[in-house]
Amino acid sequence: MIIHTALFRLKHANGSAQEAAVLKAADILVAIPGVENFQKLRQVSAKNEFTFCFSMEFNSQKEYDFYNVHPDHVAFVQGKWIPEVANFMEVDYVKI
Amino acid sequence: MIIHTALFRLKHANGSAQEAAVLKAADILVAIPGVENFQKLRQVSAKNEFTFCFSMEFNSQKEYDFYNVHPDHVAFVQGKWIPEVANFMEVDYVKI
Numbered sequence: 017m018i019i020h021t022a023l024f025r026l027k028h029a030n031g032s033a034q035e036a037a038v039l040k041a042a043d044i045l046v047a048i049p050g051v052e053n054f055q056k057l058r059q060v061s062a063k064n065e066f067t068f069c070f071s072m073e074f075n076s077q078k079e080y081d082f083y084n085v086h087p088d089h090v091a092f093v094q095g096k097w098i099p100e101v102a103n104f105m106e107v108d109y110v111k112i
Numbered sequence: 113m114i115i116h117t118a119l120f121r122l123k124h125a126n127g128s129a130q131e132a133a134v135l136k137a138a139d140i141l142v143a144i145p146g147v148e149n150f151q152k153l154r155q156v157s158a159k160n161e162f163t164f165c166f167s168m169e170f171n172s173q174k175e176y177d178f179y180n181v182h183p184d185h186v187a188f189v190q191g192k193w194i195p196e197v198a199n200f201m202e203v204d205y206v207k208i
Contacts, residue, residue: 018156023203039208060114061204069205107119107203108157109165112135 017110018074020083023059023066024097024104030067034100041096042070048086050079065103113206114170116179119155119162120193120200126163130196137192138166144182146175161199 028034039056046054057069074080083089097104124130135152142150153165170176179185193200 019153056208057115057205058208059203060206061202063202066203068208069203106157106159107155107162107165109153110156112152112154112164 018077018080019071019109020074020080021069021071021107021109022104023064023069023107025065025067025102027100027102038096038100039068041092044088044092045070045072045083048083048088050074050082066105114173114176115167115205116170116176117165117167117203117205118200119160119165119203121161121163121198123196123198134192134196135164137188140184140188141166141168141179144179144184146170146178162201 026035026038028038042056045051052073052075053071055071057071059066059069072083074083122131122134124134138152141147148169148171149167151167153167155162155165168179170179
């Protein structure tokens, strides 16, 4: 099992309608086959620059690869992520 | 509920006995009152520099504050974390 997380900070103001729209648009990702335990998280530590995180789980690299190239994911990245995210970092985990 | 994570990279070689010793030493943190769902994770994305993560949950800021100043946590930070961690980043989450 792979836990995939994307930490990010939006170009939009905290609490803005544009911010809410990006978070809402991410709902399209939940329905992609292989995506499990999708979570939208607020990053609250003052020790880094990020303000949100999307977290999801894949059973294996096969499902992760399928997600990466899925049209709904690609459309989200092109339509919302690239134009509206100011900075991000991807972090992936496996349990030890 | 607050999810507290500490991403890190050790000064030690991958798979070394020193690496295993640091991971083992972190077991002391599990017993600190208020620490829930403690997990040791391997960071596997090539898109950041970190190789491990400790993750835990606190019911509220009260338990988080208790953990931060707990002697077992302070001793771990002083004895293992500061001397043996090359780089780290703390990331904390709350569910949206």
